Amino acid sequence: MMATSDEIRFFHDRYLNEDAPWDSGRPDKNLREIMHSIRQPVKNCLEIGCGTGDNAIFLAQRGIDVTATDIVEIALDRAREKAKKKGVSINFLLKDIMEQDIPGRPFDLVFDRGCFHHFRTDEARIRFVKRTYSHLTPEGMWISLIGNADEKTNAPGPPRLSALQIVTAVEPFFEILLLKSSRFDSKQTLPPRCWVFMGKKRKGAL
Numbered sequence: 001m002m003a004t005s006d007e008i009r010f011f012h013d014r015y016l017n018e019d020a021p022w023d024s025g026r027p028d029k030n031l032r033e034i035m036h037s038i039r040q041p042v043k044n045c046l047e048i049g050c051g052t053g054d055n056a057i058f059l060a061q062r063g064i065d066v067t068a069t070d071i072v073e074i075a076l077d078r079a080r081e082k083a084k085k086k087g088v089s090i091n092f093l094l095k096d097i098m099e100q101d102i103p104g105r106p107f108d109l110v111f112d113r114g115c116f117h118h119f120r121t122d123e124a125r126i127r128f129v130k131r132t133y134s135h136l137t138p139e140g141m142w143i144s145l146i147g148n149a150d151e152k153t154n155a156p157g158p159p160r161l162s163a164l165q166i167v168t169a170v171e172p173f174f175e176i177l178l179l180k181s182s183r184f185d186s187k188q189t190l191p192p193r194c195w196v197f198m199g200k201k202r203k204g205a206l
C-alpha cells in the first residue's frame with residue numbers, strides 16, 4: 001500500500017505548479033488553538049505529510065522536537081529553506097508513512113493536516129491509523145485536520161470524509177477526545193470545511 005508513483009507525481013506537480021491551495025504559508029489556526037489548550041507535555045512530535053513545513057515550524061517554535069515527513073522532495077526542500085530562515089531545527093525526511101518507519105519514534109504527538117483524508121478506502125485509512133498508532137508513546141496523542149463531507153459542494157477542494165468514516169477507522173485504536181467541525185485556515189475567502197480531530201492512543205489496541 002505504498003504511495004504510488006501517480007500519487008507522488010500528483011503532489012509533486014501541485015507544488016511545482018504552485019497549485020496547492022492548502023499551502024497557506026502559515027500554521028493552521030485550528031492547530032494553534034488546540035496546542036494552546038493541551039495540558040499534556042509534548043516533548044517530540046511527528047508530522048505526517050508536512051508539505052512546505054509551516055505547521056512543523058510552528059510546533060518547533062514551541063520547543064517541541066519535530067520530525068516531519070513527506071513523499072515529495074520539492075515540498076521538503078521548501079520546508080527546509082523556510083525552517084533555516086526562521087532559525088529552527090527540524091528533521092525533515094522523505095518517507096512514506098504507509099510503508100516506512102520514521103526514526104525518532106515513539107512520539108508524544110502525531111499531527112497531520114490533509115494527509116489522512118487522502119486515503120480513499122476504509123482499508124487504507126485503517127492502515128494509516130495503525131501506522132500512526134505504532135509511532136506514538138503509550139500516552140500519545142494524534143491531531144488531524146480532515147476535509148469535512150458535511151460541506152456539499154461541487155467546487156474543487158480537499159477530499160472530504162464523513163464523521164462515520166473517521167470514527168470507523170479511528171475508534172478501535174484511539175479514544176476520541178475531539179471531533180469538531182471547523183474550517184481549514186487558508187487564504188481563500190471561504191476556506192473548505194474541516195474536522196478537527198484529536199485522539200488518545202488506546203492501550204493494547206494493536
Ligand SMILES: C[S@@+](CC[C@H](N)C(=O)[O-])C[C@H]1O[C@@H](n2cnc3c(N)ncnc32)[C@H](O)[C@@H]1O
Pocket residue numbers: 003011022023024048049050051052053069070071072075095096097098112113114115118
Ligand atoms: C494536502 S497536502 C497537505 C500538506 C501540509 N500538511 C499542509 O497542510 O500544507 C498532503 C500532503 O501529504 C503528503 N503525503 C501523501 N501521502 C503521503 C504518505 N503516504 N506519507 C507521507 N506523506 C504523504 C503529500 O505529499 C502532501 O504534501
